[in-house]
Amino acid sequence: MALLRIAPNGYIRRANAAARRLLGASLPQGADPVHIGSLLDGPGRPAGEWIAETHAARRSDGRSEVLRLRARDDAAKEQHFQVTLAMDPVEQPGLIAVLNDASALKTLEAQFVQSQKMQAIGQLAGGVAHDFNNLLTAIRGHCDLLMLRHDKGDPDYADLDQIGQNANRAASLVGQLLAFSRRQQLQLETLDTRDVLAELTHLLNRLVGEKITLTISHDPTLRAIRADKRQLEQVIMNLVVNARDAMPAGGNIEIRTDVLSIDDLARDKVSLPKGDYLRIRVTDEGCGIEAGLVDKIFEPFFTTKRVGEGTGLGLSTAYGIVKQTGGYIFCDSEVGKGTCFSLYFPAQAGVRQAVRPVAAATEMTQILQRASVLLVEDEAPVRAFAARALRLKGYEVHEAASAEEALALLDGGLTVDIFVTDVVMPGMDGPSWVRAALRDRPGTRVVFMSGYTEDIFGEGHDPIPNAAFLAKPFTLNELIQAVARQMQDPPRRLDA
Template sequence: MNIAKAKTDWALSAHPPGSKQARPLAPLAALGLGLFALGFLVGDEHPSLLALAAVGASMLVSAAVIWGTRRIARRRLDRDICIFRDLYASSATGTALVHDRSGRILWINAAAQSLFDPSLHSYTTDILAGISADPATLATRLHERASADGTASHTVPMDHGDWKLVVRPVGQGHMLWRISDTPHSDPRDELPVDMIDCAQDGRLRYLSPRLRPKTGIAPRHVADLLELPMPESGTLAHFTKRGSGTHHIGLRMPATPDGETIILLPTKTAPPDTGDSFSALQVLPVALGLIDRDGRLIRINDETRRLLRLRKDDTPRFADVLEGLGRPVGEWLADIRAGRVTNPTEVLRAVNPADDLFLQVSLRPYGGDGELLAIMNDATEFKALEAKFTQSQKMQAIGQLAGGVAHDFNNLLTAISGHCDLILLRHDRSDTDYPDLMQIQQNTNRAAALVRQLLAFSRKQTLQFETLDLHDLLADTIHLLNRLVGERVTLSLRHGEDMPLIRSDKRQFEQVLMNLVVNARDAMPLGGEIVIETEHCSLPGGLRRDKATLPPGDYAVIRVRDEGVGMPPATMAKVFDPFFSTKRQGEGTGLGLSTVYGIIKQSGGFIFVDSEEGQGTTFSIYFAAQAAPLVATQKPARPNATPATAERSTILLVEDEAPVRSFAARALQLQGHRVLEADSGEAALELLGDPTLRPDVFVTDVIMPGLDGPGWVAEIRDRFPDTPIVFMSGYAEDSRIAAQARFGKAVFIGKPFSLAQFTAIVHEQLRKVSEAA
């Protein structure tokens, strides 16, 4: 009896089948015998104790029945184990006999013992613990499926291969587990040709099975296998296998930085003396073609015909089936024949296939009649990745351009908006010029919003959250959206009742609506209706959808619905992916909906899409409802009114842009302040050289030629440690953090700003000075 059987017999004697911890029979039998003897001996004197004899007899009978049942089950199990030992003991597949209900391993063969130590795995759950987080559930599921279907399997990918388990019932409440460990195979082993893959130094990395020696030491270098010298890359040549004298016709593929590949064919496929080495390459999994002096493909192998979708007898002109991306193919062929090209490899586009197909084509001289051998590789995926990279580079360039022009453009908008505010102070609503001035102000604000949208799109500006009323927001946006949809599309707006407020960046939310409406318009080329509707939605139990979980609460829902062509499920799954677009090249960047998704998620909201082909598409946006902000009871002061806490103060204004400096100085002077102007950081230091000058507030631009705002403030901060600072800048990229992090009592205002915003932030700093005093 082997070790496995000994362990099984011990397990059966201690734990009979069907129970994980069966009670021993000896105490039961002893107790029954004692009760029977006591009742039999004293029963005459005490008749009431005769019942003990009956109880003891029944316990003895029960113990005997249980012992007999166990013995029968053990003999039956021993018989089954003998059968399975004869069948599977020498099997190369790991095999185990397992009890169905308890999962205890009853017998195991040597192949399974090599996969795991059976002494440490008494139950199947112990074996599965290394491959499953819930081994008991996996084992139960496998047994239930095997009982219902007759077999069940489970595959686990491992580092060295696949670990496959097959379970099937074998009667008597037992399950047969078959465990196989299959190493990963190299797909190149199945090629109909022999292949050699080596590094740049000639060190072998792969050999086809037919080239591997059956005995002895395997070659480590290509020179140990083939007689050198080797031919040029991309040319056909005759190879001789070292030591055997076997001749091969082979192709040395163009080398890559990682190494190179040699494909060999035996001479019985194409004898060396036939002179027709090209025929031997018909079975190669590489597209090859022979081009004559007239540029015609006179010989084509099967892989080339498959790629270019050519019939068997077609011999087209090379320039008719492939077109150059930068210059005509005919000129390229002429340059190669004349020796004017040092690297004869180009990426060409196939003309015939319906789908875009790009081939990387390498040309090599072949024979003495000016013929060229074309080696073609499918480069479609590479070109797709290149196109995506190029598109991302364009987007990055837009972002850099936006950040570069934002400073100057925001300075211009600040000057326009500020001087417009100054003029409005001298005109009331009854003035005939008032509507024109309001048009200037509104369009200036719209231009400022466009700059902010461009900066946010290029991720150079953070979102500025505020509490928004959807009714007012959509009323302001609907005029712009109407101009976007065109004449054949109708835009409708439907408001729900009791709509709550939301919290988001106003300009970015407008960008979200613009992107959704434009996409809806493009989905209806023949016209139709786009509906923007709002709804107050209460979710007391929350909502789970599309891998997202909405917590319980009240939500404001904005839906954008169209009557367009709709989307199939495959498109819906990728609709928010960057660079994914169903539009033709040049019509869309594939960034619109991904930007929408990013803005909504950054605002703490959720967006879902519902669509059906031919029935239209609906985008639903969920924002958590916000409480109404507290309304101030006091009447706000007019922009030109001097606050009671701000007496006549001295303000140092440092700004390199003359129009902005002029507007800011006049705005502060209208408040009754004394303003000292400087056009650079150096000029500001020169003014502060006067020891009698003690400004109450510093107002300075951040980015200036020469000494910037934080730079000149740092030089005099020890003299004015408590003077508040107002930093202003048209740059969005980290301006706030860079300016405020180094100094206390500093605030930031981004350009463009209005007269009211500018005077309010300066007065707030003056108020702090008054409170500190």
């Protein structure tokens, strides 16, 4: 047991061997006393004040606080001790302090607080992003409608184009917030990473500049993965940009892919399940990251760059995307030698998915001429844009501002070929009303729209048949294409 004898003024009179080992300092045996405040930081106030207050109260009921050991040059990590005080029955006036190492407890507490902070920021980011995506859908959509009425030679066309481009930039920023909060809808598909990286090579070479050499190599036995292509590209670009910024004088960046069979891999408080994984490594020869900072690099808004040179969202965005995909990301770094980010994705046994053939133009025109849509969206600007866009393409559109209104229209005898509905709405949500409607209309196609979705169809429910997803914000063409894809085959009408 680690014990200290402390005078009322906070100076340490004696320390046993256990206390010396814990504190790692040369404590006095009588001469040149050391003040406890020079060794331990108090809980929001100097440790000496706590000692004096406890002695003045003349209480021996075991007052306890967690104190932090002041930083030492040889300290590998922060240390905390639970210090319990009692009146010294032998040397009066004075106190006895019992020390217990509380570093593990404080580490767990810090991890819990950090996870709560990450969750709170994620919920805030996801909620804000959802609202912004509705606004951006309306802005981009009405901009598209205006551009249909202007030729490229029109003086207003360039202004409208600028509005559209800036809306796209805003959508990209919102996408980063959703990636961090892990509340974006991923469009998962079977990917060959050789194809993904081949398409990215030109852009990556432009990003790194002339001072840096980019090399890409692949395992000849490479396996496919299930991922969102656009988001995987975003992760790789973020890592390459970070590698570039770590080498202002130039150097080499290597992207290497291989396949591993893992029986047991545990690191960074994560254990990978047994199985085959495709690994993507992005390695640079830059300045490296200090050991004390590696654990923080995936935190949102944390950056080692100077003010104004980074948002601190790049690596947290990559982390969110990889985790939501079902993968893992790790960082190995050595100051002065470089950094390697390793991505692990479960390898797939199958081949890439076949693309459904697109209906011929004449056939599609005939389908559109007789197709009817029930559009359900609680945001009036989004509903107005979507309805106009669909009518311009020949659809018969029926509008509803809520799920309850949509069901009332159907109960009143309305028959349609396809439901186009928001996911998150006041009252009944999109998946719930669609399930209710499909009980009597099983052949109806569905397009779900949402600024984000988390468990879009809800836990414990079967997938909704004939359903597709359209992420907000979307353009006029994206909306039309999503509906057209659902209507490729001749629709089965409700009264057929």
